[in-house]
Amino acid sequence: MGGSCAHRLRPGRPQVLFTLLLPLFCPALGQPVRYSIPEELDRGSVVGNLARDLGLSVLDVSARKLRVSAERLHFSVDAESGDLLVKDRIDREQMCRGRRRCELQLEAVLENPLNIFHVVVEVEDVNDHAPQFRKDEINLEIIESVSPGMRTILESAVDPDVGVNSLNTYQLSPNEYFSLLVKDNPDGSKYPELELQKMLDREAQSAHHLVLTAVDGGDPPRTGTAQLRIRVVDANDNPPVFSQDVYRVRLREDVPLGTAVLRLRATDQDEGVHAEFTYSFLGVADKAQHAFSLNPVTGDLVTRQPLDFEEVERYTVDVEAKDRGSLSSQCKVIIEVLDENDNRPEILVTSLSDQVLEDSPSGTVVALFKVRDRDSGENAEVTCSLSGDSPFKIHASSGNYYKLVTDGALDREQTPAYNVTVTATDRGKPPLSSSTTIALRVADVNDNAPVFHQPAYLVTVPENNPPGASIAQVSASDPDLGPNGLVSYSILASDLEPESLWAYVSVNAQSGVVLAQRAFDHEQLRSFQLTLQARDQGSPALSANVSVRVLVGDRNDNAPRVLYPALEPDGSALFDMVPRAAEPGYLVTKVVAVDADSGHNAWLSYHVLQASDPGLFSLGLRTGEVRTARALGDRDAARQRLLVGVRDGGQPPLSATATLLLVFADSLQEALPDLREDPPPPDPQAELQFYLVVALALISVLFLLAVILAVALRLRQSSSPSATGCLGSVLGSKSPPVLPPNYSEGTLPYAYNLCVPGDQLKPEFNFLTSVGDCPATQDILNKDSSSALLASLLTPSVEADEKTFNENKSKKKLVGTGEMVQVVKNTAALWEDPSSVPSAHDPGLTTAC
Helix, strand or coil, X not given: CCCEECCEEECCEECCECCCCHHHHCCCCCCCEEEEEECCCCCCCEEEEHHHHCCCCHHHHHHCCCEEECCCCCEEECCCCCEEEECCCCCHHHHHCCCCCCEEEEEEEECCCCEEEXXXXXXXXXXXXXXXXCCCEEEEEEECCCCCCCEEECCCEECCCCHHHCEEEEEECCCCCEEXXXXXXXXXXXXXXXXXXXXXXXXXXXXXXXXXXXXXXXCCCCEEEEEXXXXXXXXXXXXXEECCCEEEEEEECCCCCCCEEEECCEECCCCHHHHCEEEEECCCCHHHHHHEEXXXXXXXXXXXXXXXXXXXXXXXXXXXXEECCCCEEEEEXXXXXXXXXXXXXXXXXXXXCCEEECCCCCCCEEEEEEEECCCCHHHXXXXXXXXXXXXXXXXXXXXXXXXXXXXXXXXCCCCCEEEEEEEEEECCCCCCEEEEEEEEEEECCCCCCCEECCCEEEEEEECCCCCCCEEEECCEXXXXXXXXXXXXXXXXXXXXXXXXXXXXXXXXXXXXXXXXXXXXXXXXXXXXXXXXXXXXXXXXXXEEEEEEEEEEEXXXXXXXXXXXXXXXXXXXXCEEEECCCCCCCCEEEECEEECCCCHXXXXXXXXXXXXXXXXXXXXXXXXXXXEECCCCCCCCCCEEEEEEEEECCCXXXXXXXXXXXXXXXXXXXXXXXXHHCCCCCCCHHHHHHHHHHHHHHHHHHHHHHHHHXXXXXXXXXXXXXXXXXXXXXXXXXXXXXXXXXXXXHCCCCCCEEEEXXXXXXXXXXXXXXXXXXXXXXHHHXXXXXXXXXXXXXXXXXXXXXXXXXXXHHHHCCCCCXXXXXXXXXXXXXXHHCHHHCCCCCCHHHHEEC
């Protein structure tokens, strides 16, 4: 950067001189912009065109908000022209306190993007202060015996200006006794020294009144005067003499109060009272008088208040030793204050971002701060560091400015906010440090896809479930915020047919609950697979998939099915042939059954429910193998029957039965006679129960028929009183009555006989009458009988003999349902048309089985 300077050319006419060839002098961007102005410029005076010197256009001044920043702002920037203007009174003496070079440090701040430029304004001194003595009157006493050439240091004047405008010389009013010498102090300042030119004569002139004038180097020069009053005293020939003209002391600023700085040593060659002298300060500034105290007798110089290098770096003290005869000598004590590391660095945050996006690239500036240390040298050299482990680092900018930038990826889900502690440490011994905490909030972006809580789901649903039932629930979480973390669920794919997918399952988009749309059948659908997707609402949206495998659990809803032995087409069981010489353990056959269920529900067990000879065979509980338990004996029947039950392991268990017909024979020809024989009789108790049920059903039917006949007869008599009987000519037939054969020899051991007398007008019904109780044939069918008798005799003839029972059964003479219906039809026709009554020789007239 370049700079421009403004010099004060003549009093009252400040002008600002701008450098036109700015880029040629300061090509490096890191150099500060420099200006030079005289002090006491009027408010609003132009220091320089800051915008042009920074390479900015007039539009950039307002667009990028050009401004200056300093601890005490004496300048401002014109928002329209970009000129740097004087805002406040600039008093060089007040701001720089006697330093030879007075520079004001400014920072020019630009936004969008944020940039900092250093601006240095050098304030040049103007001669706006006249030299001034601390006292308007200086009193001296000089003994008359002093020889010419005696010198006395006079009090110096003070001029706050510097350079050529500072104190330049002293002048003394013309006289014949004294002359004035102007000497230089080690720090470059000047002090007056009065020299005696000729012997004094108190009797001739006891006092001398002179004028001491201090003149600065300004143009025009300014002056200050003091009255010099010299009293001539009586002879005291020897003044006190210091051992050194100048004493130099180096003192640390952290010394405690009361520390002895040094002891001044002066001697007086006189004797007696004239040899007694005291020490005192001579023209010492107020700060020095407050900082040190001088013992007037011993000459010990001690501290009286804490020293501060940052306030005063050097003290210059004039000390006078004066005897009682008013003879004195002076010396200078120069005290250099050594800097100690007693000031901690200060951290000032000048710019801070409210929030940082978590996808910000490395190097993004999040904060700008400056560091200062009031110490000097190594004590003022500061390094900045970050405490803790955070994705940030510090970049040094120009001057004492630093940038806090990102140094890695940010993740709001892991760390939503950072408290970055910046520590500034100087290089003093011991080093001092200070810290400040910068709070940063990380803004969310959609950088996390939903994550399912399980990598895969395995769900078991029992079959026959109710439609609409919840079978599973998937859950996914998204650590992002707001819409970025709002998850919805959907079915993405399945191994089911797409057309039938929605007929089986659906998923709730908000809760992730998987619902069954129908009842499942384990035997038809053992399992199926779904691919569910969880999708957030970010932009762009992120998603994740998970596999859900649904197993349809089995229930015991299928009974075992016997595959072997199979039934023949007519429903009869097959037979197996067993050698007569079969040994115990001989495998006769195997009952094979299957169960459509699975697991325990399909775990089959085989049991013998009924056997002709229970001890002859054994049955494998799990295998269904039928083996001989012992050898065939002589008394054992050649044909055996086994009823095997197959039961599954479900709760409750379901079962099926299989009938095995086993024939002991060595060849098929030998086995055929056994096959033609009647099967072994079943359980008599079970057979008896079956026949009782059939008998009750027949009795109920016949009772209903009798009621119908009675009603029909009543109606017929009321319409035809001359009717003689329900049987008409049939009952008057001369044919002898013929009783049917013994119908008790059917499948059912019962016979039902119906006896009808032809000569009775009013029929009577007798039920459950034994055949033996029926009247004789001639009595029943007497054509001369004047009355007709209608009687119903149901005579059960039960043969208790087991042999007769088995023979009747083996003959299988069971009256079919068609025969029973035919009897009912014939009976109805008899009442409607007597001529249709069959002959008495027809067995169907009297007996129905």
